[in-house]
Amino acid sequence: MKHVNPFVKEIIKDSLLSIGEEMFIALARTSMSPIIYEVLDYACGLTDGKGNLVSQGNGVTSFIGMLSPMVKSVLDKYDNGKSLNEGDIIIINDPYTGGGSHLSDVGLVMPIFAEGKLVAFSANKGHWTDIGGKNPGSLTNDSNEIYQEGIQLTGIKLFDKGNLNNEVEQIIAANIRLPNLSIGDMWAQVAALRTGEKRFLELCKNYGSETVTDVIGKLITSSEEYSFKKLSSLPKGTFEAEDFIEGDPAKGGPYKIKVKVTITDDEFICDYRGSHSQVSHPINCSYFGLLASVRVMYLAILQPKFNVTEGLFKPLKIITDEKSILSAERPAPVSMNFEARLGGAELIWKALASSMSDKLSAGHLLSVCSVTLTGIDPDTNEDFLIVEPSAGGWGAGEQHDGQRGQFCMGDGETYNVPIEVAEAKYGVMVNEYAFRNESSGAGKYIGGSGVIRSYEVLSDHQYLSTGFGRFAFKPWGLNGGDDGASSYVEVYKKDGEIIAPFGVTTRMELNTGDVVKLVTASGGGYGNPKERDKEKVHNDVKNGFFTKEEAKRIFG
Numbered sequence: 044m045k046h047v048n049p050f051v052k053e054i055i056k057d058s059l060l061s062i063g064e065e066m067f068i069a070l071a072r073t074s075m076s077p078i079i080y081e082v083l084d085y086a087c088g089l090t091d092g093k094g095n096l097v098s099q100g101n102g103v104t105s106f107i108g109m110l111s112p113m114v115k116s117v118l119d120k121y122d123n124g125k126s127l128n129e130g131d132i133i134i135i136n137d138p139y140t141g142g143g144s145h146l147s148d149v150g151l152v153m154p155i156f157a158e159g160k161l162v163a164f165s166a167n168k169g170h171w172t173d174i175g176g177k178n179p180g181s182l183t184n185d186s187n188e189i190y191q192e193g194i195q196l197t198g199i200k201l202f203d204k205g206n207l208n209n210e211v212e213q214i215i216a217a218n219i220r221l222p223n224l225s226i227g228d229m230w231a232q233v234a235a236l237r238t239g240e241k242r243f244l245e246l247c248k249n250y251g252s253e254t255v256t257d258v259i260g261k262l263i264t265s266s267e268e269y270s271f272k273k274l275s276s277l278p279k280g281t282f283e284a285e286d287f288i289e290g291d292p293a294k295g296g297p298y299k300i301k302v303k304v305t306i307t308d309d310e311f312i313c314d315y316r317g318s319h320s321q322v323s324h325p326i327n328c329s330y331f332g333l334l335a336s337v338r339v340m341y342l343a344i345l346q347p348k349f350n351v352t353e354g355l356f357k358p359l360k361i362i363t364d365e366k367s368i369l370s371a372e373r374p375a376p377v378s379m380n381f382e383a384r385l386g387g388a389e390l391i392w393k394a395l396a397s398s399m400s401d402k403l404s405a406g407h408l409l410s411v412c413s414v415t416l417t418g419i420d421p422d423t424n425e426d427f428l429i430v431e432p433s434a435g436g437w438g439a440g441e442q443h444d445g446q447r448g449q450f451c452m453g454d455g456e457t458y459n460v461p462i463e464v465a466e467a468k469y470g471v472m473v474n475e476y477a478f479r480n481e482s483s484g485a486g487k488y489i490g491g492s493g494v495i496r497s498y499e500v501l502s503d504h505q506y507l508s509t510g511f512g513r514f515a516f517k518p519w520g521l522n523g524g525d526d527g528a529s530s531y532v533e534v535y536k537k538d539g540e541i542i543a544p545f546g547v548t549t550r551m552e553l554n555t556g557d558v559v560k561l562v563t564a565s566g567g568g569y570g571n572p573k574e575r576d577k578e579k580v581h582n583d584v585k586n587g588f589f590t591k592e593e594a595k596r597i598f599g
Contacts, residue, residue, distance in 0.1 A: 503555050
């Protein structure tokens with residue numbers, strides 16, 4: 044690599060970060076679905092010409108590990124890039140190649156050419172409101188093979204040399220519900236890709252493509268050096284943990300997963316061998332899904348203070364059995380894949396928490412706690428579809444209480460749908476949105492509270508599907524702290540019937556006046572509850588998190 048002026052290097056580095064952020068904003072502002080423009084369930088970024096991550100504007104943290112495998116799968120399919128042309132855009136959602144998660148997360152990849160040479164890729168990945176399949180919203184708890192979950196896009200050209208492949212768009216539109224939303228989001232993704240291409244080429248024009256690619260190479264190398272340096276400061280040895288993935292108890296489970304984390308001077312090895320084999324309902328994840336979530340956990344341990352690039356992940360190694368529930372193979376269903384991949388990532392957290400309590404807290408809500416509700420909006424007589432994650436409680440840590448009302452580690456910097464938006468766009472009324480206040484997660488530092496959200500149904504024949512993990516297994520406490528509280532769903536029928544708490548249901552029919560109560564897990568506590576500062580206990584009671592009697596009994 045040639046010498047580059049250090050000031051130019053800094054300008055290019057910051058420009059790459061800015062490009063990722065501008066792509067991110069462009070997608071949100073042009074999208075059609077609340078899951079994109081409100082929740083921010085997507086990510087955008089740039090890779091180098093070999094598919095190595097360079098820059099990312101992020102909403103969903105798990106997507107940080109999915110963009111580069113997605114681009115590399117495109118390179119593999121198209122003769123190492125030789126069959127790609129300027130203006131091409133590839134569409135992919137296949138979890139078993141580079142798609143990573145489930146069919147609802149659709150990726151677009153655009154090669155960037157400078158002076159006739161492939162120098163970079165613009166890429167993004169977003170959750171579509173619907174991608175087809177057996178259930179509205181394409182999140183299903185009862186599929187037994189991936190073919191029931193939606194249309195599979197294995198890396199095909201949506202654009203060829205800048206020209207839209209109309210037949211591909213028509214095939215997609217004909218296989219999905221609410222095509223105005225999903226196809227609209229597809230065009231928003233296209234706009235974001237073109238924004239990335241435009242800004243990258245401006246950078247090449249100002250400084251030369253060779254200089255830009257040299258700086259990118261140096262950034263990746265310096266990230267790699269940083270990763271090895273941080274690795275040397277971590278405790279060495281082997282650390283083990285196990286837990287369970289929950290699914291629909293009527294269909295089987297829970298399913299044991301385990302990890303052995305080995306940290307040496309030059310490797311961070313996560314060995315998941317011995318975990319349950321893949322199953323015939325959709326809580327499996329592919330290897331690429333596991334990879335993405337493990338990368339998030341690895342970053343939480345390294346805590347880099349600069350833009351994430353591929354070099355940071357050089358020491359990371361993941362080992363699984365073939366056809367494991369954590370590395371499933373086609374045609375295993377993966378619609379609810381986040382339960383497995385986030386479970387796999389949190390195992391690392393659990394294994395290392397006692398040895399790294401300055402970095403890692405007690406257990407958190409873990410689950411995405413997905414909610415899908417479909418029906419007719421009585422105000423418009425049009426179909427509506429709620430597809431959303433749920434916020435909950437995080438675990439307490441050394442010197443701090445757990446965070447309340449936050450999304451799980453896989454969702455990252457995403458948002459809830461505001462009450463006003465939900466009531467305006469969906470056939471529901473929000474009767475309650477509040478923190479939980481039962482005595483769980485006690486410790487010297489207390490776990491963060493889960494959240495209660497209640498929807499009153501405003502029309503007949505609405506259908507509810509939920510996937511709430513941490514229903515049977517509570518978030519774990521740390522260093523003497525108590526476990527948190529489980530998540531659950533209750534339904535209060537208009538006729539007075541109460542449907543007992545559950546975690547998973549599929550297409551439960553609801554009618555006018557029925558109320559769905561969605562309750563997410565509270566985080567685990569840290570340390571001996573008897574050591575909690577008395578002023579903090581007083582405030583806990585004042586804020587309604589514990590009663591006076593509970594405080595006296597638990598904290599003394």
